[in-house]
Amino acid sequence: MRKTTIYLILILLLIKNTVSAQDIGNGNQTLGNCSSYTTKNNQLIFNCKNNVKVMLQFCSGQVLKVWISAEGTFKRNNESFAVINEDLGWTGNINVNEETSAYEVFTEQLRIRVQKSPFKLQIFDKYQKLLFNDFNDRGFVKQGNRVATYKTLKPEEQFFGLGEKAGILNRRGKSYKMWNSDQPCYGVNEDPLYKSIPFFMSTNHYGIFFDNTYKTEFKFGSESNEYYSFEAASGEMIYYFMYGNDFKQIIQNYVALTGKPIMPPKWALGFSQCRGNYTEEQQARNIAAEFRKRKIPCDIIYQDIGWVEGLQDFDWKKNNYQNPKDMVKQLGEQGFKMIVSQDPVISQANKKQWEEADANGYFATDIRTGKSYDMPWPWGGNCGVVDFTKPEVADWWGNYQQKPLSDGVRGFWTDMGEPAWSNEEATDRLNMKHYLGMHDEIHNVYGLSWDKVVTEQFYKHNPNKRIFQMTRAAYAGLQRYTFGWSGDSGNGNNVLEGWSQFANQIPVGLSAGMGIIPFWTSDISGYCGDIKDYDAMSELYIRWMQFGIFNPLSRAHHEGGNAVEPWLFGTEAENITRAAIELKYKLFPYIYTYSREAHDTGMPIMRALFLEYPNDTETYNLDGQFLFGRELLVAPVVEKEATTKRLYLPEGEWINYNDGKTLYKGKQWITVEAPLNVIPMFVKKGAIIPSMPVMQYIHEKPNYPVSFDIYPDKVGKESSFVLYEDDGESRDYEKDIYCKTKIRALSNSSGYTIHLNVREEKNYKPSGARNYIVKLHSGTKPKSVMVNSSKIKKEKTEVLLQKADLVNEKITYSWDEKEGIVYVKLPDTGLDSQIEISYAL
Structure with missing residues (x-):
């Protein structure tokens, strides 16, 4: 009996050790135990069972590249198509603290802990809060060509991202595939769609970019409340961990890796x-x-x-x-x-060009025939697929x-x-x-x-x-x-x-x-x-x-x-x-x-509210409204025959943009009137919104007056906006050739001070002379208006606006009682200008 017990214990130990490295029954290869490590420059390489190696590459104190090589060679078919820069500011040496059961590395922002037996990656912030954690011994699982990683799922953790995907913004509890697909008339939950962007962000202050171009899949708790996973049909397990104090910082780290967006004309x-x-x-x-x-x-x-x-x-x-x-x-x-x-193809009916491309080997080939692949196409007949690689x-x-x-x-x-x-x-x-x-x-x-x-x-x-x-x-x-x-x-x-x-x-x-x-x-x-x-x-x-x-x-x-x-x-x-x-x-x-x-x-113009209000959990599930920039909130009507819109206002105070007056306190749901001709739209109190006259095409009139709508904040609180301008056509913006103008507004007990700063010109300034039109949404008739310490004359609003294009006119102001707006017209000299608007006490 005693011998039998010993044999059983030995068998169980053998099974446990074997499963931790290689599950023979199901063919799943895992990392097993980690026995040693080496360092080289900014890379820390761990040696695990079955020749598996794990590289942690420190791109910066916030960005960590993780590469798990089942063969221990760190080779891939192609360099990354997405990542163009891994040098994000890491300096110095990697100092590894070895403990009995784990290794630890510290950066200014992170604590990285690697458990030895079995290998398990954990990442903490500098306050020792666990952000990211391999799930049990499943930080890496390989079956055949398929590679996967499983991460512990926190009860409150939510996920966003993966680029252009249908369905709700919050990915928690859902699964998604990356396989570019032509899906005409796609449904509201259809997946996959046309684009594959394997980058997501967690409310736990990190983002992940899975750098694998094969068909990939993300399961954000759709299989279990204990873990989430991402996997690929083949290729390497390479991903980048990006820490951020907020979503904006995570996005900036991702852009640092993959490149800045180009600006359109x-x-x-x-x-x-x-x-x-x-x-x-x-x-x-x-x-x-x-x-x-x-x-x-x-x-x-x-x-x-x-x-x-x-x-x-x-x-x-x-x-x-x-x-x-x-x-x-x-x-x-x-x-x-x-x-x-x-289109990326050449029709066989376009004989001259097709034969030219075919003869030069410019088409993707068919491995069964060695000839140019014969692609059925929606129009133009069968085609050759141009090989842009x-x-x-x-x-x-x-x-x-x-x-x-x-x-x-x-x-x-x-x-x-x-x-x-x-x-x-x-x-x-x-x-x-x-x-x-x-x-x-x-x-x-x-x-x-x-x-x-x-x-x-x-x-x-x-x-x-x-x-x-x-x-x-x-x-x-x-x-x-x-x-x-x-x-x-x-x-x-x-x-x-x-x-x-x-x-x-x-x-x-x-x-x-x-x-x-x-x-x-x-x-x-x-x-x-x-x-x-x-x-x-x-x-x-x-x-x-x-x-x-x-x-x-x-x-x-x-x-x-x-x-x-x-x-x-x-x-x-x-x-x-x-x-x-x-x-x-x-x-x-x-x-x-x-x-x-x-x-x-990398911040989008049309942005989800949680990008600006990450601590407001109400914003995590807002799929029917968005911020346009930071200062404007838009809630389009998307229901048939609806004449009202229910929407959420985040913290602060918000003004109905359509009437310029009605004020709402934030952190509440409201219902507003929205007949067919109304777009529910709100401007944050304290905002300054630049605008231009309506034209039939952009810059039809190149020297148009620039208006600044000021929605003043509380007494003693300053508002500001920095207007950006460049030529709008060339790539000079990439060389930082542009100009910026900062406008500030401060309310006080007796009125308002508005300051147009001297223009910051970096080898560019607006061509020709123009006016500024300052529009203060104060709701109160002014007693006097002074510009650069000189009192200015009042005129009717319609007269002031009629002269908006005339630059050499005198500086004037007007009071629109119906709209509650003070207008000030002054030439844009590019120099400091200060406007003082006073009220009777």
């Missing part, structure tokens, strides 16, 4: 119009004329894929365009820019795409780059071989590789000129090359039933922003569905437009011949739509200032 932030069959010269001329005739601001007219003679030869379709160069020139004289689409392809493609650019076209939208119809069930595509690897590895980065070529070639042929490029399929790091739109949204079965898909575009857009796609749009009206009754469609169109004007790249678009120009939906819809678009143009200086912030920090 200034006109890209205007309104743009598109349609599936925008493919004819006369049609483009007629649409442009109608916009100008009806005085609806518009900057861009798109041309969809039918503009080409052959897919993808970049030649204008001869039967559709009589004089395309002249068309583009004349539209340009009216303020319109033309953007054309491109092959270096020689870049110049070849760049020379082709330059043809319309030389005609005056201003940029592209890169469509169908999944490549199209390549969803999970399209397994035949896995037989494609690219220059840099098999399709299972390249699939998710195919669109990114294409966008990289498009942008770099644009820069090569058009030096120091900003690109406009908007893409559908992408991977992490896309912000270095392109902008984004959310693909084929809407209800294809019944366009009038598209309200839920429309409503879901709010969290889709907010999620895209957190994936570092700050310059984004949905297809206003929804792409899918035949519009048979324009009157019936008008309400959905209006409400989508009222949301869409806050999409930084606002584009109206619909499939096929379904026209979605504003005037088609009736007079009321046209007027409401015009007012919404005019609001976008009015806010251009505000939007452009936040565009620079997006470039510098």
